[in-house]
Amino acid sequence: MLRKNAYNPAPELMEALAKVQLNMVQPTKTKNGHFGKYADLADIDNAVRLAIKNSEEPLAYTQSINTDIDANGKRMAQIVTTITHSSGEYIEVEGLPVEFGQSPQQMLANTTYARRGSLAAAFGIVADDDDDGENITALKQEQIKHDNVRKAIIAKLKEVLKSVPKEKLEQVFATGGMTSKDNNDTQLNKLSADKASLLAGAAIFAKNDAGIE
Numbered sequence: 175m176l177r178k179n180a181y182n183p184a185p186e187l188m189e190a191l192a193k194v195q196l197n198m199v200q201p202t203k204t205k206n207g208h209f210g211k212y213a214d215l216a217d218i219d220n221a222v223r224l225a226i227k228n229s230e231e232p233l234a235y236t237q238s239i240n241t242d243i244d245a246n247g248k249r250m251a252q253i254v255t256t257i258t259h260s261s262g263e264y265i266e267v268e269g270l271p272v273e274f275g276q277s278p279q280q281m282l283a284n285t286t287y288a289r290r291g292s293l294a295a296a297f298g299i300v301a302d303d304d305d306d307g308e309n310i311t312a313l314k315q316e317q318i319k320h321d322n323v324r325k326a327i328i329a330k331l332k333e334v335l336k337s338v339p340k341e342k343l344e345q346v347f348a349t350g351g352m353t354s355k356d357n358n359d360t361q362l363n364k365l366s367a368d369k370a371s372l373l374a375g376a377a378i379f380a381k382n383d384a385g386i387e
Contacts, residue, residue, distance in 0.1 A: 185263075185320075185324075185366035185367055185368055186259050186261045186263055187233075187257070187258075187259040187261070187263035187264065187265060188320050190229070190231035190232070190233055190259055191231075191233070191257070191265075191297075193229040193231055194222075194225045194226055194229045194231055194233060194297070195225070195297070195298055196229070197224075197225045197228040197229040198221065198222075198225040198297065198298065198299070199221060199224065199225070200213075200221065200299060200300055201213040201217035201218055201220065201221040201299065201301070202217065203217075203301070203302070204217060211302075212301055212302045213294075213299070213301040213302075214290065215286055215289055215290040215293070217301075218290060218293050218294055218297075218299055218301055219293065221297075221299060222235065222293065222297050222299070225297070231259075232259060232260035232261075233257060233258070233259055233260075234257075234258050235255055235256060235257045235258070235293070235296070236255075236256050236258070237253055237254065237255050237256070237289050237292065237293065238253070238254050238256070239251055239252070239253055239254070239285060239288075240252045240253075240254060240268075241274060242271075244271075248273055248274075249273070249274040250271040250272065250273060250274060251271065251272055251273075251274045251281075251284060251285055251288055252268055252269060252270075252271045252272075252288065253268070253269040253285070253288040253289050253291070253292040254266050254267070254268050254269075254292070255267045255268075255269070255289075255292040255293055255295075255296040257296060257297075265296075267292060267295055267296040268292070269288050269289075269291045269292030269295060270288070270291060271288075272284045272285075272287060272288045320367070323367055324365075324366065324367040324370065327367050327370040327371055327374060328362055328363060328365055328370045330374055331362065331365075331370050331373055331374040331377065332359075332362060334374055334377040334378055334381065335357060335377055337381055338377050338380050338381055338384075339380070339384050342380040342383070342384060343357060343380075345376070345380065346373060346376045346377050346380050347373065349372055349373065349376040350365075350369050350372050350373045350376075352373075
């Protein structure tokens with residue numbers, strides 16, 4: 175059972191999640207465990223819902239469970255937290271696998287623990303005293319990955335724009351609701367991955383139409 179994150183191109187979702195994190199108030203750790211105080215699932219859920227409400231972003235989350243048998247024959251459970259934006263963009267964050275348990279009580283306790291961990295990781299919540307906060311969250315990893323892709327597309331766009339005939343630049347930028355005055359680093363670096371891809375496609379078409387390879 176591999177831990178992984180899945181998402182579709184999600185510029186609106188990532189922007190909304192950034193605002194939610196700015197409004198996130200870390201939950202009070204009201205429960206006592208073997209390694210110190212911790213926030214339980216209800217506390218984490220309340221913190222997430224309050225941050226979403228205060229940021230006024232159209233986000234929701236659901237959690238599902240995957241089960242599998244490990245190499246030792248034990249039944250394992252893994253929680254998947256799916257964060258969805260009203261635009262249809264989403265991100266799935268898989269928590270660490272835990273033993274499913276033999277009795278109903280064990281199953282409930284173990285899956286609750288798994289739900290708590292996956293939700294905390296998805297929204298960047300520090301839920302335990304023994305978590306020093308230095309480990310990068312799954313959400314942050316996805317934000318970095320998404321931004322690196324965005325920057326790569328912008329770099330490609332800038333490269334292509336250099337060889338687009340000046341008389342076609344206005345047409346290229348019009349495809350993104352912009353003008354040729356936006357053909358500068360300040361404006362181009364602000365582009366989302368989707369808009370940069372759109373402009374790059376228009377720029378390549380303009381080059382081909384002009385007979386430039």
